Amino acid sequence: MDNTITDLLFKHVSVRSFTNEVLPDEVVKKLVTVAQAASTASFQQSYSIIDVVDENLREKVTQASRNQRFMNQGGRLFIFCADLNRNNQMAKDLGLDVTQTIEGLDATLAGTIDATLAAQNMVIAAESMGLGVCFIGGVRDNIEEVSELLNIPDHVFPVYGLVIGHPKDKLNDIKPRLPFEAVYHKNQYADKIDIVRSYNIKTNEYYNKRYGKKTDRNWARTAVNSLIKLPRSFMKSYLNSHNLSKH
Amino acid sequence: MDNTITDLLFKHVSVRSFTNEVLPDEVVKKLVTVAQAASTASFQQSYSIIDVVDENLREKVTQASRNQRFMNQGGRLFIFCADLNRNNQMAKDLGLDVTQTIEGLDATLAGTIDATLAAQNMVIAAESMGLGVCFIGGVRDNIEEVSELLNIPDHVFPVYGLVIGHPKDKLNDIKPRLPFEAVYHKNQYADKIDIVRSYNIKTNEYYNKRYGKKTDRNWARTAVNSLIKLPRSFMKSYLNSHNLSKH
Numbered sequence: 001m002d003n004t005i006t007d008l009l010f011k012h013v014s015v016r017s018f019t020n021e022v023l024p025d026e027v028v029k030k031l032v033t034v035a036q037a038a039s040t041a042s043f044q045q046s047y048s049i050i051d052v053v054d055e056n057l058r059e060k061v062t063q064a065s066r067n068q069r070f071m072n073q074g075g076r077l078f079i080f081c082a083d084l085n086r087n088n089q090m091a092k093d094l095g096l097d098v099t100q101t102i103e104g105l106d107a108t109l110a111g112t113i114d115a116t117l118a119a120q121n122m123v124i125a126a127e128s129m130g131l132g133v134c135f136i137g138g139v140r141d142n143i144e145e146v147s148e149l150l151n152i153p154d155h156v157f158p159v160y161g162l163v164i165g166h167p168k169d170k171l172n173d174i175k176p177r178l179p180f181e182a183v184y185h186k187n188q189y190a191d192k193i194d195i196v197r198s199y200n201i202k203t204n205e206y207y208n209k210r211y212g213k214k215t216d217r218n219w220a221r222t223a224v225n226s227l228i229k230l231p232r233s234f235m236k237s238y239l240n241s242h243n244l245s246k247h
Numbered sequence: 248m249d250n251t252i253t254d255l256l257f258k259h260v261s262v263r264s265f266t267n268e269v270l271p272d273e274v275v276k277k278l279v280t281v282a283q284a285a286s287t288a289s290f291q292q293s294y295s296i297i298d299v300v301d302e303n304l305r306e307k308v309t310q311a312s313r314n315q316r317f318m319n320q321g322g323r324l325f326i327f328c329a330d331l332n333r334n335n336q337m338a339k340d341l342g343l344d345v346t347q348t349i350e351g352l353d354a355t356l357a358g359t360i361d362a363t364l365a366a367q368n369m370v371i372a373a374e375s376m377g378l379g380v381c382f383i384g385g386v387r388d389n390i391e392e393v394s395e396l397l398n399i400p401d402h403v404f405p406v407y408g409l410v411i412g413h414p415k416d417k418l419n420d421i422k423p424r425l426p427f428e429a430v431y432h433k434n435q436y437a438d439k440i441d442i443v444r445s446y447n448i449k450t451n452e453y454y455n456k457r458y459g460k461k462t463d464r465n466w467a468r469t470a471v472n473s474l475i476k477l478p479r480s481f482m483k484s485y486l487n488s489h490n491l492s493k494h
Contacts (some may be wrong), residue, residue: 033427
């Protein structure tokens with residue numbers, strides 16, 4: 001059942017430190033083309049990928065994304081966008097009006113899905129070439145500013161960034177995921193909270209090993225802290241201002 | 248640059264016809280575990296996977312999903328859910344309140360992203376084992392009914408289904424994607440509409456070959472028709488009723 005591909009998928013860790021070795025344009029073209037080979041919802045292909053190569057612009061996008069410095073230290077920075085603008089323009093070309101659909105919440109989800117199917121293909125292709133990757137949800141922390149920097153029009157929004165480059169340091173240990181039984185349900189959704197609680201003990205051991213000292217850090221604390229710190233409560237008004245998720 | 252993994256990714260086509268060969272539980276466990284190895288937004292792991300194996304239930308879910316018969320003819324049917332309920336419960340365990348965050352629109356997007364990163368890993372693992380897959384956005388067409396059938400609680404919603412099984416027929420030709428230049432932007436989002444128009448000619452040729460006759464079908468017509476037919480204008484009120492995307 002296991003093969004070289006599942007082996008690669010199991011080895012995934014995020015990489016936040018890259019060498020200065022340049023990722024050539026032909027590799028980028030390959031990665032984007034592989035991304036495009038993924039499924040897309042109703043074959044709408046509702047996404048776009050922005051490759052931020054201008055140094056000054058990349059620095060500004062980095063600062064707007066909670067200033068995670070590794071975003072601008074080696075590698076390439078791609079911004080994955082949900083893009084309903086293209087579909088809207090094609091409808092106009094045909095003399096049809098689809099704004100009611102694309103300005104609804106479901107289209108925002110569909111664009112997010114399409115961007116993410118493409119992104120995950122790109123991740124796997126990159127890792128198969130020995131490259132390292134890190135998603136940057138932080139582009140949504142100042143989404144208005146990032147959108148202005150990238151000239152994002154109506155009916156489009158940046159979902160996250162993806163940094164891809166040559167890993168500089170030894171990779172982190174693989175972070176233990178929730179137990180299989182916690183995410184897998186048979187026939188109907190079931191309460192799994194006891195399984196999740198036992199997992200917190202396991203993740204505490206992971207963090208103690210990673211930091212080389214005893215901490216109280218575990219999955220629940222880390223995940224919950226991040227939910228408290230980053231509510232992104234502006235998202236609805238931002239999307240509405242881009243004529244998305246209006247109804 | 249190309250390798251066995253990129254070769255596999257480039258070969259992806261949707262499969263809608265499966266043999267009756269049973270997909271054993273150990274394969275399912277492997278596929279779900281590989282899915283879990285993907286990145287997740289802020290390591291929230293905000294998704295759940297429901298494996299619909301009860302025949303009666305699977306038939307009902309199939310009928311509720313625009314009755315796409317192949318959903319219940321061979322293979323296994325997985326429903327990928329965005330799941331903020333787990334995170335909410337863990338916060339409660341810690342005596343903290345994160346409902347403001349998880350009931351906002353950004354958390355709905357984060358759960359959708361997490362479900363999709365996991366799903367695409369599962370797709371690739373399945374295809375690496377010679378299996379075929381098809382996403383079923385149709386589970387959102389009667390999302391209220393599907394949610395009741397699957398006992399979906401507050402703060403959780405089904406994003407799509409994924410059917411995985413042994414392909415029965417010869418696979419379709421790979422559907423040509425938008426040209427690289429249409430989805431790839433350098434530094435800033437740019438208007439690409441002329442490139443998209445040329446692509447419509449190419450997709451018309453693909454459909455003529457697939458159907459063995461001259462048609463007016465192309466990408467734009469197909470995509471736009473589907474946007475007109477499936478506005479899913481109930482999505483906001485559905486999500487609100489599950490205490491999601493409320494603000």
